Amino acid sequence: MAADVDTDTTNNLEIMYFPIVINLLMSIGAYFITVRLIPGIKDKFIKANLFGIDMSKTTSDKVPESLGVVTGCSFLITMFLFIPIPFGNSLINGDFPHAEFVELLAALLSICCMLLLGFADDVLDLRWRHKLLLPTIASLPLLMVYYVNFNSTTIVTPKPLRELIGYSIDIGLLYYVYMGMLAVFCTNAINILAGVNGLETGQSVVIAMSIIIFNVVELSGNLPKAHQFSLYFMLPYTATTLALLKHNWYPSKVFVGDTFCYFSGMTFAVVGILGHFSKTTLLFFIPQVFNFLYSSPQLFKLIPCPRHRLPKFNSKIDRMEISTTNFKYSELNILGKIVISLFRMFKLIKWQEKDGWVVTNNLTLINLVLLYCGPLHEAKLTSILIAIQIFFTGVAFVIRYPLASVFYDV
Incomplete structure (x- = not known):
């Protein structure tokens, strides 16, 4: 048998x-x-x-x-x-x-x-x-x-x-x-x-x-x-x-x-x-989820969203820099002002204000990396973003196995 x-x-x-x-x-x-x-x-x-x-x-x-x-x-x-x-x-x-x-x-x-x-x-x-x-x-x-x-x-x-x-x-x-x-x-x-x-x-x-x-x-x-x-x-x-x-x-x-x-x-x-x-x-998809949530104020028109939010290329130093959008703070609705205030509190945006006009970086994970790391060569920028993806894959496996066993029968 x-x-x-x-x-x-x-x-x-x-x-x-x-x-x-x-x-x-x-x-x-x-x-x-x-x-x-x-x-x-x-x-x-x-x-x-x-x-x-x-x-x-x-x-x-x-x-x-x-x-x-x-x-x-x-x-x-x-x-x-x-x-x-x-x-x-x-x-x-x-x-x-x-x-x-x-x-x-x-x-x-x-x-x-x-x-x-x-x-x-x-x-x-x-x-x-x-x-x-x-x-x-x-x-x-x-x-x-x-x-x-x-x-x-x-x-x-x-x-x-x-x-x-x-x-x-x-x-x-x-x-x-x-x-x-x-x-x-x-x-x-x-x-x-x-x-x-x-x-x-x-x-x-x-x-x-x-x-x-x-x-x-x-x-x-x-x-x-x-x-x-x-x-x-x-x-x-x-x-x-x-x-x-x-x-x-x-x-x-x-x-x-x-x-x-x-x-x-x-x-x-x-x-x-x-x-x-x-x-x-x-x-x-953790980085993509974060990028979507971070981009939402622009995607849902709470703050102005240009057609292209790609980082800017500085040909003099061969580096990528943050791209920006500008708007009048007084023209934002209540929800837009709340979101911007939260982003400022957690240092998720660059903030420059003059004569009622505000200049901030476009809200994408790419620009956020450039905000923290400064101007980067394009290949290095991509490598950092891929490294972030790999890191959060490890986080995903930790959530799926050790942490999931706390809440579910796995």
């Missing part, structure tokens, strides 16, 4: 790890193909007028933009070729897992839709209200599959509250609202924290590798199939994004565009929702 149990365990492990190994090998191949594909195709983007000028350089060379569509397509092609691998054994045995198959297709559909809509944004330069609407539309296939396959809207309450409200609460429709908002946040959070060479791709690689580490740790846990599903997406995503980072790092030879930010955000939302670890996914 013991021998039979050992044999079954070995077979189950082989079934679990075989597709992951194949996926990893395909991802390595996708990396090398994408690394070579980007230089060969970037001139076509310039010919199609998809280019920009790097404002942080002394040159005015045309830099091809929206190259995120190339990595997105490489990712999708890898995933399409991979589809038969995890289901081959089921086809032979005649117990095809239709629910899992539909899950995979719906996830790819949402990512594909977001890639298309992101490219449309790069070409058409859509307004901010459209940037909020597009991820909501693209997440609908994802939410429908979650409803059909799982429809679990129950959340476990923290231990200190269980005597008052019970072990768990069914929040119903609010859970779907939360998942839809997660997709909107993930797609826009990377887009907001951007503007220096390598930052969008660098932070995305750190987030993706954090999720991969979490998935590998949890493969032996209660939901191995969910984390196996996540690895199917994260391995090729990380490989293709590393290929893009190679060309996007300082001095950037290509720009990634909103296409990459939307594609990345939706990929993270897909694995978080269908992998049943959406709260943990948010933990890996």
Whole structure:
């Protein structure tokens, strides 16, 4: 009997790890193909007028933009070729897992839709209200599959509250609202924290590798199939994004565009929702959450928000400096004055006032780093921001494991 149990365990492990190994090998191949594909195709983007000028350089060379569509397509092609691998054994045995198959297709559909809509944004330069609407539309296939396959809207309450409200609460429709908002946040959070060479791709690689580490740790846990599903997406995503980072790092030879930010955000939302670890996914976005909260006064027009909040380039010293906005303090509403006062109290802004006019730095994490560290070379600025992302990944794991055990049964 013991021998039979050992044999079954070995077979189950082989079934679990075989597709992951194949996926990893395909991802390595996708990396090398994408690394070579980007230089060969970037001139076509310039010919199609998809280019920009790097404002942080002394040159005015045309830099091809929206190259995120190339990595997105490489990712999708890898995933399409991979589809038969995890289901081959089921086809032979005649117990095809239709629910899992539909899950995979719906996830790819949402990512594909977001890639298309992101490219449309790069070409058409859509307004901010459209940037909020597009991820909501693209997440609908994802939410429908979650409803059909799982429809679990129950959340476990923290231990200190269980005597008052019970072990768990069914929040119903609010859970779907939360998942839809997660997709909107993930797609826009990377887009907001951007503007220096390598930052969008660098932070995305750190987030993706954090999720991969979490998935590998949890493969032996209660939901191995969910984390196996996540690895199917994260391995090729990380490989293709590393290929893009190679060309996007300082001095950037290509720009990634909103296409990459939307594609990345939706990929993270897909694995978080269908992998049943959406709260943990948010933990890996701590710098992006802070950047969003810090930017909110400008995003919601409590204080003036220029179209571009990128740091300024000082060509005389080849350094990046804070960018600023100016306004009349007397013209701010009550909420705006309260927020500004709090930011001044915690020394989160530069404050200069003369003749009723106020000059402050634009409210982004990039400008905040420059405020504290002074003018920085662009490559060093990006490195510091990536280091912040890595540090808070460590914080996320501390919250997820040692601290979570205090409030939950983990």
